[in-house]
Amino acid sequence: MTIQEMPGSTAYRPSPAPAWQPRTDPAPLLPDSEPYRVLGTEAAAGADPALLRRLYAELVRGRRYNAQATALTRQGRLAVYPSSTGQEACEVTAAMVLREQDWLFPSYRDTLAVVARGLDPVQALTLLRGDWHTGYDPRETRIAPLCTPLATQLPHAVGLAHAARLKGDDVVALAMVGDGGTSEGDFHEALNFAAVWQAPVVFLVQNNGFAISVPLAKQTAAPSLAHKAVGYGMPGRLVDGNDAAAMHEVLTEAVERARRGGGPTLIEAVTYRMEAHTNADDATRYRGDSEVDAWRAHDPIALLERELTTRGLLDDDGIREAKEAAETMAADLRAGMNAEPVLDPMDLFTHVYAERTEQLREQEAQLRAELQAEADAEASPEAEDGR
Amino acid sequence: MSSTTVAPGTKKTAAKPASMAQALQRALRDAMAEDPTVHVMGEDVGALGGVFRITDGLVKEFGEDRCTDTPLAEAGILGAAVGMAMYGLRPVVEMQFDAFAYPAFEQLASHVAKMRNRTRGALPMPLTIRIPYGGGIGGVEHHSDSSEAYYMATPGLHVVTPATVEDAYGMLREAIASDDPVVFLEPKRLYWSKADWKPDAPATVAPIGKAVVRRPGRSATLITYGPSLPVCLEAAEAATAEGWDLEVVDLRTLVPFDDETVAASVRRTGRAVVVHESAGFGGPGGEIAARITERCFHHLEAPVLRVAGLDVPYPPPMLERHHLPGVDRVLDAVARLQWED
Numbered sequence: 001m002t003i004q005e006m007p008g009s010t011a012y013r014p015s016p017a018p019a020w021q022p023r024t025d026p027a028p029l030l031p032d033s034e035p036y037r038v039l040g041t042e043a044a045a046g047a048d049p050a051l052l053r054r055l056y057a058e059l060v061r062g063r064r065y066n067a068q069a070t071a072l073t074r075q076g077r078l079a080v081y082p083s084s085t086g087q088e089a090c091e092v093t094a095a096m097v098l099r100e101q102d103w104l105f106p107s108y109r110d111t112l113a114v115v116a117r118g119l120d121p122v123q124a125l126t127l128l129r130g131d132w133h134t135g136y137d138p139r140e141t142r143i144a145p146l147c148t149p150l151a152t153q154l155p156h157a158v159g160l161a162h163a164a165r166l167k168g169d170d171v172v173a174l175a176m177v178g179d180g181g182t183s184e185g186d187f188h189e190a191l192n193f194a195a196v197w198q199a200p201v202v203f204l205v206q207n208n209g210f211a212i213s214v215p216l217a218k219q220t221a222a223p224s225l226a227h228k229a230v231g232y233g234m235p236g237r238l239v240d241g242n243d244a245a246a247m248h249e250v251l252t253e254a255v256e257r258a259r260r261g262g263g264p265t266l267i268e269a270v271t272y273r274m275e276a277h278t279n280a281d282d283a284t285r286y287r288g289d290s291e292v293d294a295w296r297a298h299d300p301i302a303l304l305e306r307e308l309t310t311r312g313l314l315d316d317d318g319i320r321e322a323k324e325a326a327e328t329m330a331a332d333l334r335a336g337m338n339a340e341p342v343l344d345p346m347d348l349f350t351h352v353y354a355e356r357t358e359q360l361r362e363q364e365a366q367l368r369a370e371l372q373a374e375a376d377a378e379a380s381p382e383a384e385d386g387r
Numbered sequence: 388m389s390s391t392t393v394a395p396g397t398k399k400t401a402a403k404p405a406s407m408a409q410a411l412q413r414a415l416r417d418a419m420a421e422d423p424t425v426h427v428m429g430e431d432v433g434a435l436g437g438v439f440r441i442t443d444g445l446v447k448e449f450g451e452d453r454c455t456d457t458p459l460a461e462a463g464i465l466g467a468a469v470g471m472a473m474y475g476l477r478p479v480v481e482m483q484f485d486a487f488a489y490p491a492f493e494q495l496a497s498h499v500a501k502m503r504n505r506t507r508g509a510l511p512m513p514l515t516i517r518i519p520y521g522g523g524i525g526g527v528e529h530h531s532d533s534s535e536a537y538y539m540a541t542p543g544l545h546v547v548t549p550a551t552v553e554d555a556y557g558m559l560r561e562a563i564a565s566d567d568p569v570v571f572l573e574p575k576r577l578y579w580s581k582a583d584w585k586p587d588a589p590a591t592v593a594p595i596g597k598a599v600v601r602r603p604g605r606s607a608t609l610i611t612y613g614p615s616l617p618v619c620l621e622a623a624e625a626a627t628a629e630g631w632d633l634e635v636v637d638l639r640t641l642v643p644f645d646d647e648t649v650a651a652s653v654r655r656t657g658r659a660v661v662v663h664e665s666a667g668f669g670g671p672g673g674e675i676a677a678r679i680t681e682r683c684f685h686h687l688e689a690p691v692l693r694v695a696g697l698d699v700p701y702p703p704p705m706l707e708r709h710h711l712p713g714v715d716r717v718l719d720a721v722a723r724l725q726w727e728d
Contacts, residue, residue: 132507133501133504133505133506133507134505134506134507134509137506137509138473138506138509138510139473139509139510140509144473145502145505145506145510149493149497149498152466152493152494152497152498154466155462155463155465155466155467155469155470155494156466156467156469156470156473156498157470158463158466158467158470159466159467159468159469159470159471159472159473159474159478160470160471160473160474161470162467162470162471163470163471163473163474163475163476164474166452166476167474167475173470185462185490186462186463186466186493186494188460189458189460189462189463189466190463190466190467192458192460192463193457193458193460193463193467196458347507350507350508351503351504351506351507351508352503352504352542352543353503353543353545353567353643354503354511354565354566354567357596357642357643357644358643358644358646358647359643359644359646
């Protein structure tokens with residue numbers, strides 16, 4: 001029995017819903033169907049040659065940094081290193097498009113972006129080396145701590161950018177996350193807050209194909225990660241993450257748009273993680289050589305090198321120069337990492353609260369006594385034996 | 388937490404607030420008026436003034452930039468507040484109900500509590516997270532949890548809970564002024580029920596981090612906080628008929644813990660009962676009992692007892708009176724302190 005058939009309801013007429021229309025025209029928010037490319041296309045002719053050469057030098061340096069850091073894990077100098085080999089164009093451009101007053105919110109894989117922003121290469125590895133959690137002052141460097149929990153730094157970027165705007169400061173926050181991170185609740189909440197507040201934030205998703213071993217197809221059913229932007233009311237851009245010129249252009253556009261008060265942008269950079277998740281992972285268990293080889297043919301350095309050499313903007317000397325500069329950086333990094341870090345266990349209590357609680361004072365005294373006992377035992381092992 | 392920025396009960400604007408809810412509201416207003424970096428944010432804190440009306444009128448007085456209705460997303464609210472604190476603001480976040488704060492727990496545990504430590508002091512987190520907590524108001528499920536044990540177990544957080552109108556004002560002002568994150572637990576059943584707390588209880592001025600003896604006594608100590616304080620004061624009055632002269636200690640702050648006041652009291656009385664609403668197993672009472680035993684073993688005439696909520700998910704309103712520790716359950720525990728077997 002429907003409501004119309006119910007006794008006494010003969011006069012029932014469904015009333016029309018109040019007028020509804022979407023708040024925003026979704027069309028301009030939709031990403032392109034293909035990742036945006038510059039290198040190897042006509043658009044490359046419009047790119048600034050000096051910029052392209054600078055990008056090239058940075059990519060070469062970044063590749064060498066990844067190789068050196070990975071080597072340091074084998075020597076036991078680094079506890080772990082999540083390599084961004086293959087993703088250098090994303091890392092380097094993310095740092096290069098920011099001005100001094102802007103903030104970078106990196107994830108644990110984005111050491112390279114932090115270095116490209118100008119941080120000392122050794123300091124950038126503090127977290128991964130295991131000697132402390134953050135090796136730099138975020139306020140001084142305007143780089144948030146490398147964030148290990150997935151996507152949780154994204155709402156921080158939104159809050160910081162929002163606060164800066166409330167204060168009238170000309171600050172943009174660029175937050176980096178991987179494809180796996182886009183499944184996290186914090187990703188959703190951050191994008192939603194940013195769009196509602198029209199906060200000057202750029203979200204850069206590096207879609208490198210895998211969240212450790214889980215491929216993108218098992219991560220999302222969306223047409224692309226950039227499509228997710230539409231639902232929040234912000235533009236989504238799909239870009240070739242191995243094309244440094246395209247990355248630089250798209251990121252610059254988004255950063256400038258945010259700076260002008262145009263609100264947030266979601267950028268999906270389609271790239272590939274050439275190495276395993278970290279040195280502790282075995283990528284052969286979840287992907288084949290042919291897939292890796294296909295991406296090897298689309299290497300970000302090779303792409304840019306071909307563009308530059310074809311157009312006569314780079315010769316063998318230029319290539320050698322870039323490699324030599326990268327070798328110098330690698331040698332400095334090795335030297336810096338070979339110095340044994342000196343840790344003071346008493347520092348454990350220094351930055352828990354602004355002031356130590358009574359409980360921490362007690363524990364501090366206990367640890368100090370333990371250290372003293374250790375030192376005494378070392379000084380006179382016989383006394384220790386005879387105890 | 389050392390800097391007492393406000394002496395509760397002595398500040399002119401705090402004179403005779405009518406209820407705890409109004410005292411809290413006054414504290415927010417005064418803090419915002421004095422410090423332009425204080426921002427109130429949360430779900431419904433604007434036009435509605437919060438579901439408990441604690442933020443009533445703030446948006447009118449300070450505008451939407453200072454009192455912000457956020458999207459409904461607790462992790463987003465707290466996560467954004469972290470970023471705002473990174474940029475030098477002092478956010479005061481409202482979580483609408485105790486159990487609604489759980490989605491924000493990762494932000495709380497992984498970032499709010501640790502940011503100072505992770506950055507070696509470069510990024511302190513001067514934010515206050517206000518959470519109405521506890522039962523006794525007939526709320527349906529997810530509206531009556533006592534979650535303090537989770538917060539207590541997370542180093543880097545201060546966990547405080549006022550039980551009087553004076554403390555509600557003074558401690559919220561202190562929490563907002565603190566350079567560390569404070570989980571500010573508001574006993575929601577005391578928001579309006581002025582009669583539930585002793586108006587003649589000594590209005591002791593004490594900073595966050597200090598417990599207060601609300602009722603001096605000689606024969607045993609009731610150690611409690613927040614919503615259970617009125618219960619303990621009532622039990623102490625009732626116990627006089629049995630010849631018990633009970634001391635009542637209001638902890639006020641769970642982290643940092645005031646061992647000194649608690650131990651001094653138990654050494655005087657030789658007997659102690661810890662009373663709280665949250666579940667007993669793995670709850671604050673276990674920690675407190677252990678601390679007392681470690682410090683006062685030779686002074687104890689009986690084991691430290693706990694009177695806590697049952698170890699069950701918070702019950703439906705029609706059964707909550709069986710869960711919440713009431714005066715009779717406290718008196719039963721006091722009777723067991725004779726320890727004659």
